[in-house]
Amino acid sequence: MAVVVPAWIMITVLVLEAALVMGGLPVTLKLERIIPLGSHELELSRLRERDGLRHGRLLQSSGGVVDFPVQGTYDPFLVGLYFTKVQLGSPPKDFYVQIDTGSDVLWIGCNSCNGCPESSGLQIPLNLYDPGSSSTASPVSCSDQRCSAGMRVSDSGCSGQGNQCSYTFQYGDGSGTSGNYVTDFLHLNTILEGSTTSNSSARIMFGCSVLQTGDLTKSDRAVDGIFGFGQQSLSVISQLSSQGVTPRVFSHCLKGNNGGGGILVFGEILEPNIVYTPLVQSQPHYNLDLRSISVGGQVLSIDPSVFSTSNNQGTIIDSGTTLAYLADEAYDAFVGAITNTVSQTVRPVLSKGNQCYLITSSVTDIFPQVSLNFAGGASMILNPPDYLVQQNSVGGTAVWCIGFQKIQGQELTILGDLVLKDKIFVYDLAKQRIGWTNYDCSMSVNVSADLNTGRTEFVNAGQMSNDGSSRDQRKSMIALILHIFGLTGLFL
Secondary structure, eight states, X not given: OOOOOOSEEEEEEEOSSOOXXXXXXXXXXXXXXXXXXXXXXXXXXXXXXXXXXXXXXXXXXXXXXXXXXXXXXXXXXXXXXXXXXXXXXXXXXXEEEEEETTOOOEEEEEEEEESOOSOOTTSOOOOOBOXXXXXXXXXXXXXXXXXXXXXXXXXXXXXXXXXXXXXXXEOTTSOEEEEEEEEEEEEEEEEETTEEEEEEEEEEEEEEEEEEEGGGGOSTXXXXXXXEOOSSTTSHHHHHHHTTSSOSEEEEEEOOSTTOOEEEEESEEEOTTOEEEEBOTTOSSOEEOEEEEEETTEEOOOOGGGGOOBTTEEEEEOTTOSSEEEOHHHHHHHHHHHHHHHTTTSEEEEETTEEEEEESSOHHHHSOOEEEEEGGGOEEEEOGGGTEEEEEEETTEEEEEEOEEEOTTOEEEEEOHHHHTTEEEEEETTTTEEEEEEOOTTSOEEEEEOOSSSOEEEEEEOOSOOSOOOHHHHHTTOXXXXXXXXXXXXXX
């Protein structure tokens, strides 16, 4: 006789770092802050410059909980970088990689790399991947269909040496990387019923970079590589979902204050207030159809065609951008509406070309809500801290500036972390939609993953601490509480 597996399972995970779940369960990553700068008086021009470099990149099993330690920050006055540690190869070796929703490929600096940094200002050890030292590494040939997939998006080619599939990524800031594709095992530490195992793994294809140029050679924010979270076939999430390891959906909730942090999961965060809008089809990035902008409940007089999607126009969701950027033709109307609303209460001033305000009370008591209105009736509500940045404070007076910037002469709108924080975002690639809702990201979330097995499984994932304790110390405090809601069959 056999017992039918329950169709509905609730797993409550009390963790100090969240978890990635294999075999159809979600993947959860905890986000932590890192080293702050010496002063909050970081000029917006420097943030725009850094985002400009970032935008160059845009234009070019069985059950268990698998836990990835994620570090970094999105705060504009801290080092704007999220990174996680992955294990690759046999025997497994640790690599720190940037989490990047604006690109697709996971690539790691490899042995004999020219230009790879040897140290990092992030206080992390840097390692180089050596295919020759991994017993499970295998090169990807030019005839491999995955190489052909890369060629279709113009970043892969064929190496003259050894018939190997190669790639070159060139970024708008002049930096770049190139190398060859390899396949090897991505290892995951699975936690099940309080015990830790390390036998979960999946073979993936990733880049082995042998050349880095430009800012990628600098050590101040150096990591071992970049972990692309895009939607193309070579992204890790696409590879794992095609193997039946994870669903083709991921979510995040970035905490905006009190030490930062947040949650990033492979799976769908469940929250009743989430609204969805379709992804614009046939686009390489996460493009949405923005229809209008409201300030204080009043729709601005902006021609909707300003937000339409084309090669160099449209609205992009990008967690790697620090600030937010409005299409040139929409910017003045947006800033003017906010200034007109508060001009009787605060003193508007210009600071190095940026619209700022001298404020002696809370911005939430003075400034209006902003609504970004998308196709399908989905609106994104922005509270004042979602579009303002505090520049400095003198005595009892604070200087707050419009955090939205414009790219002169361009009609590209980019919603970065200034907007994305304090909200749940769900990237549902299977249904080609993105959803969101305002949320306190210090709270736990329910996550669902459905791999067409006839069941839905949940993880209640949240953070209990942000103190930076080691992962091994925190694991001793992990508890799994299983709630079986019902059975869908009978004993045989």
